[in-house]
Amino acid sequence: MAQTQQLGSTGLAKVSKTDAEKAAALRWMKRFALSLLLFMAVVFCVAFALEPQYPWLAYVRAAAEGGMVGALADWFAVTALFKYPMGIKIPHTAIIPNRKDEIGVSLADFVENNFLSEAVVAEKLATTEIAQKIGAWLAKPASAQRVAKEGAAALRGAMAVLKDEDVKDVIEAMVRKHVLEPPWGPPIGKVAERIFADGHHHALVDLLIDRSTTWIRSNHTTISGLVTDRSPSWVPQFVDGMVGDKIYAEIYKFARAVQDDPQHEVRLKLDEYLKDLAQELQHDPAMIAKAESIKKQVLGDPEVRDLAARTWSTIKTAITDAAEDPNSELRLKFTSVVQEFGTRLIEDSELADKANKWISDAAAYLVGTYKHEITSLISDTVGRWDAVETSQKIELQVGRDLQFIRINGTVVGSLAGLAIFAVATLIFG
Template sequence: MQVNSQPTTRQDPPRPAGPAPRPPKAGAAVVGHQLSAGDAEKAAALRKMKLVALGLLIAMAVIFVFAFALQKEYPWLQYVRAAAEGGMVGALADWFAVTALFKYPMGIKIPHTAIIPRRKDQIGASLGEFVETNFLSEQVVQEKLASVDVARKAGQWLAGPGGAERVAKEGAAVIRGAFKVLNDDDVQAVIEGMVRKHLLAPPWGPPVGRMAERIFAEGHHHKLVDLLVDRAADWVDDNHETVSRLVSDRSPTWVPQFVDGLVGDKVYVEILKFTRAVQSDPNHQVRQQIDKYLNDLAQDLQHDPAMIARAEDIKAQVLGDPEVRELASRTWGTVKSALLSAVDDPDSELTVRFKAAVRDFGSRLVNDAELAGKVNAWIGDAAGYLVRTYRSDIAGVITDTVARWDAEETSQKIELQVGKDLQFIRINGTVVGSLAGLVIFSAAHLVFG
């Protein structure tokens, strides 16, 4: 169970006059904040172990008193007295050693005691340096990532049930959040600037001419010419009366009407024959002239200053300032509306395709060893770069955090975490001291009689 990384500080309200409140029991509470359930359990265990260690010390003291008082009457109690005496010495020595880590023993400022409160900043700096040197190593991080095989595990999650849905859901939240943050006027200004820079600023003539030259050289325009010729032939075929009337309207008034009819019929027949000939002959002279005209136009757009200037005039007329602003506004409005509608609808084509793409990518990570290796290498390189560049900053978080902690509270936090285990040192010291006292007394008794 973790404890909070930052102790909270608070101002205590003024206390009423009267006897000073008793200090909290060591390990029972952490100053400045309420204990969590886990910390309360640790505090109870710490108190229990302290009572056990203290009980052993008291037991050694009681045994020592009785053994010392009765050893003349019962000489074998000398060995018991020696063991109890050694146990008391060991218990007291280890009590002093453990207590000196967290506070001044019995409040006496003995040198080299209360180590953690006095040297917490140095401990934080050493801890940060230790983490930076031994854990925030580029080689260590890359080796760990390589052993984990992040790409395959990520692929299994993405390809499995719920992975793609989770990614789509989080992606939709990101898109909605981005649209809330983005200012429409600013985005439209960016789009307008891009249109002006990349679409309007460059001259249109040469690139259009080069594109047209390539299209005409490959014959892609022939279908359009065929369509125009077919429509013209169909129109002539369906408008015999219109052609005859046009001839009659333009003939002199003194020409008899039946002559107008004959001339109109003749003109109609010739026009129809002409259009049918152009329609049926892919190498007709008219088609060749159209090809020549279009090729000349493509060359002029590239090399003729007058034609280039005319193209620029057309561009300015078609895409003036109002038109560009309207284009930017419509573009952004359309994109925004389409994306919001798509991400809000789990059955939209965009969402369905996105989920399918995520699942497909996950399956490829699982099944394609080469792709998984590349992704793992990218992740390792990225992690190595982050560690190499920011390792000192990351380790500095530990140093800075410990430096902000209150000294007494820091000591109590650490004691709460490791104090229970440290009490075993006192217990072991009592036992080892007893055995040592017994062995020393026995050896001396044997040697010196």
């Protein structure tokens, strides 16, 4: 906010525009109250001087005298709040500068006991319907987009703050704890046993047999060539060809038989072997040890570290790119979810009631647990303020209204002085 020049009697060098307006109003009220005092003084002097000639001026003099007394008394009372009257250190004056810290503590206690009460907060929140208001705001497309934008900014900030090495260490530790340390054999065997028992592996077996049969059918020359390559050199070439063709035909015939017959002996033997393997992985120490050996060969220290690095790099890149792109699937989906949640808060009264209850309980817990820490901000802030500056700040806020005390004191004092003099005159003559 714009800064303004020196503000005279307030003693504050630079304040906001609003404070400048308050300071100007305070100065005007002080001058008006002082003008009333001076007016009463002039009236008193004139009435006192002319009273011998005009006896009725005794009533005017009494009114002016009472007005001066009231004005001076209230000037003293108002001034004593903020500073020593005329610089004289009279006891129980300059109350605010001298008792600044006590005032701060008292103000903090007042706020804590009367505003930061669990009952007060809960009662206020119970009638506010915060969830419905939040829902109405979130249901607006612009609001949902704003939430998504701020969430994306927070996500990017988190990605920037996180140290890659620390995250990699966490991922590596999790992989070691949950993947490497537990033995693989028993859990794999248990899963395999369930798969084999339910026959889910048959589709894979069918695929392998179909592919094998197709390959055999398409590679007659390759299979026949294997016979020729391994045949002795003294065997005639036509014999190699006949043998190769015969072997190819038998292999293809066998493959077709396995392919066409779901109950073929090869299939049954394969099922039996797989089921035995599942049992051995669970109960055979030798097979369990072999599975552990394979695990260590596949996932040694370098592999695990590389896996952690690649995993984090992939996740970080994906999240960062999605957060930066307003049209990314993540941003669009998040925006849609926010809008849907806002609409549900409006339309689903049960959900809104639960949300309001949660908000109320959370606020009551925070207030009940941390209200002293919250209100200590008041006492600590006031404690750090300079005594004179504190007095000036408070006077700037309430001083204009306090000047009405001086004005009223002048008026009431003059009326009281007139009434007292009139009554005394009436009684004693």
